[in-house]
Amino acid sequence: xxxxxxxxxxxxxxxxxxFPSNEIYGGINAIYDYGQYGIELxxxxxxxxxxxxxxxxxxxxxxxxSILTHSNVLKSxxxxxxxxxxxxxxxxxxxxxxxxxxxxxxxxxxxxxxxxQINKILIRLNEYFKKKDTLNIxxxxxxxxxxxxxxxxxxxKIWTNIHFMNMMFEIKNSKNLFLRPETAQGIFCNxxxxxxxxxxxIPFGIAQIGKSFxxxxxxxxxxxxxxxxxxxxxxxxxxxxxxxxxxKYWKNIRLKWHNSLNLGKNKYRxxxxxxxAHYASLGVDIEFNYPFGFRELEGIHxxxxxxxxxxxxFTNKKFIINxxxxxxxxxxxxxxxxxxxxxxxxxxxxxLKEEKLDNGKKRTILKIPxxxxxxxxxxxxxxxxxxxxxxxxxxxxxxxxxxxxIYDYKDSIGKLYRRQDAIGTPLCFTVDYKTIENNTVTIRxxxxxxxxxxxxxxxxxKIELETGLKNILKKLLNN
RNA sequence: GCGGAAGUAGCUCAGUUUGGUAGAGCUUCAGCCUUCCAAGUUGAAUGUCGCGGGUUCGAAUCCCGUCUUCCGCUCCA
Numbered sequence: 001x002x003x004x005x006x007x008x009x010x011x012x013x014x015x016x017x018x019f020p021s022n023e024i025y026g027g028i029n030a031i032y033d034y035g036q037y038g039i040e041l042x043x044x045x046x047x048x049x050x051x052x053x054x055x056x057x058x059x060x061x062x063x064x065x066s067i068l069t070h071s072n073v074l075k076s077x078x079x080x081x082x083x084x085x086x087x088x089x090x091x092x093x094x095x096x097x098x099x100x101x102x103x104x105x106x107x108x109x110x111x112x113x114x115x116x117q118i119n120k121i122l123i124r125l126n127e128y129f130k131k132k133d134t135l136n137i138x139x140x141x142x143x144x145x146x147x148x149x150x151x152x153x154x155x156x157k158i159w160t161n162i163h164f165m166n167m168m169f170e171i172k173n174s175k176n177l178f179l180r181p182e183t184a185q186g187i188f189c190n191x192x193x194x195x196x197x198x199x200x201x202i203p204f205g206i207a208q209i210g211k212s213f214x215x216x217x218x219x220x221x222x223x224x225x226x227x228x229x230x231x232x233x234x235x236x237x238x239x240x241x242x243x244x245x246x247x248k249y250w251k252n253i254r255l256k257w258h259n260s261l262n263l264g265k266n267k268y269r270x271x272x273x274x275x276x277a278h279y280a281s282l283g284v285d286i287e288f289n290y291p292f293g294f295r296e297l298e299g300i301h302x303x304x305x306x307x308x309x310x311x312x313x314f315t316n317k318k319f320i321i322n323x324x325x326x327x328x329x330x331x332x333x334x335x336x337x338x339x340x341x342x343x344x345x346x347x348x349x350x351x352l353k354e355e356k357l358d359n360g361k362k363r364t365i366l367k368i369p370x371x372x373x374x375x376x377x378x379x380x381x382x383x384x385x386x387x388x389x390x391x392x393x394x395x396x397x398x399x400x401x402x403x404x405x406i407y408d409y410k411d412s413i414g415k416l417y418r419r420q421d422a423i424g425t426p427l428c429f430t431v432d433y434k435t436i437e438n439n440t441v442t443i444r445x446x447x448x449x450x451x452x453x454x455x456x457x458x459x460x461x462k463i464e465l466e467t468g469l470k471n472i473l474k475k476l477l478n479n
Numbered sequence: 480g481c482g483g484a485a486g487u488a489g490c491u492c493a494g495u496u497u498g499g500u501a502g503a504g505c506u507u508c509a510g511c512c513u514u515c516c517a518a519g520u521u522g523a524a525u526g527u528c529g530c531g532g533g534u535u536c537g538a539a540u541c542c543c544g545u546c547u548u549c550c551g552c553u554c555c556a
Binding site: 224383 | 489490506507508513517529530547549550552556
């Protein structure tokens with residue numbers, strides 16, 4: 001599977017989906033750019049998500065809040081205090097370590113196979129972590145007589161106090177600004193604005209697509225864990241009494257949404273959260289089977305009134321819903337939070353196939369869901385003479401206003417088809433000599449390479465029928 | 480951070496053991512030929528061999544240093 005990931009990364013680059021960012025200057029690890037087809041695919045995913053949230057649900061609206069965020073917002077939300085890792089520095093070597101890794105690695109080496117001893121210490125360690133008892137943690141480090149594993153010098157045993165590394169990027173030369181670590185806070189901050197201006201009643205939701213930034217300790221696995229990433233989040237505001245109902249509702253809806261893409265039902269699994277984030281009370285992950293195994297794709301959490309209550313407290317504003325004076329409450333929130341880059345990679349990795357054909361040759365093909373394909377169709381001339389390219393070109397220009405399509409004439413027809421397969425174009429329309437006679441073209445399907453003839457006038461409808469977003473949206477509504 | 484792998488053409492890689500004019504396939508580009516699946520054919524372009532030093536008459540190759548990327552482990556979307 002390691003080789004498949006390599007193949008995926010290479011294919012993504014060769015065909016204009018994903019490029020390593022800042023590549024000509026050596027690149028930056030785990031930062032990527034979207035290429036010409038990558039951005040089309042990404043935009044289509046966004047559109048699908050956006051419409052299924054906002055257009056199909058009259059009680060969900062979207063916003064686009066700023067990435068730069070006031071530090072007080074993140075102070076209130078708990079991110080400044082809770083969203084961090086514990087670090088300790090060696091005073092001699094000046095090297096820094098993640099506290100729990102330093103201790104764990106040490107005792108695993110020191111006690112080797114004595115699991116009883118190891119577990120004893122781990123239990124103590126976990127307790128200290130829970131209580132944020134940094135004093136006892138540093139005592140433990142001293143008690144275990146841990147020396148700096150990098151320098152290897154046994155005299156390097158003097159450690160600083162425990163430090164906290166915040167996972168957020170701070171804008172250093174600007175007062176009190178952070179790059180947001182999640183899009184959700186922008187939604188909470190606009191709760192009143194949206195609610196008042198839209199006159200929406202509970203339950204209602206606010207959706208947002210946008211970049212978020214986290215200073216991950218280790219960013220890896222292609223597009224999976226990035227320091228700059230894009231989220232598609234929807235915060236659904238509810239009556240606290242209905243927490244379980246809506247949590248269950250959105251869990252089901254979101255799973256159905258993923259399944260509508262037909263990447264394979266066995267590609268998904270639901271995992272209940274054991275370690276909840278500081279703001280959540282109920283949580284489940286929809287995991288996807290990536291080339292490197294099942295990993296988180298989307299999280300559905302109940303954030304209860306954690307965020308709104310905090311913002312109420314720090315701003316003295318009221319986020320209280322007042323229904324005819326009978327019931328007053330601060331709404332609970334059910335959050336659905338989807339990693340756009342992760343979904344992008346899920347689609348790409350499960351769509352990339354190498355097929356063996358009957359003639360013994362190989363076909364590299366991206367079986368992307370047609371409604372998300374970067375290019376919907378290609379108009380191709382069978383041969384490069386007798387005015388056939390001109391006809392194809394004319395069809396292209398008439399049709400390009402309706403759909404994102406390509407006209408290509410270079411090389412033999414076989415090569416043209418394969419080139420479209422490689423970027424996942426679902427349909428190819430080929431102009432040949434019969435077109436001159438009766439205005440028909442061959443339509444060739446990406447997935448099975450079958451062909452049939454249709455009239456030129458039907459091309460537009462055919463593309464819409466096979467690749468339109470409407471079909472899949474309709475399917476969601478009927479569920 | 481630790482551990483593993485690797486940096487040579489747009490992509491995949493050979494060449495490094497044993498120093499001697501920088502290579503292949505695919506891609507790309509320009510033709511010719513072709514009535515449907517990476518076809519045939521003619522030609523062309525493409526490189527500071529990651530970077531810096533050293534050894535040598537001569538370094539992609541040997542030595543020293545350095546940078547970067549990818550993968551695994553802890554965090555999460």
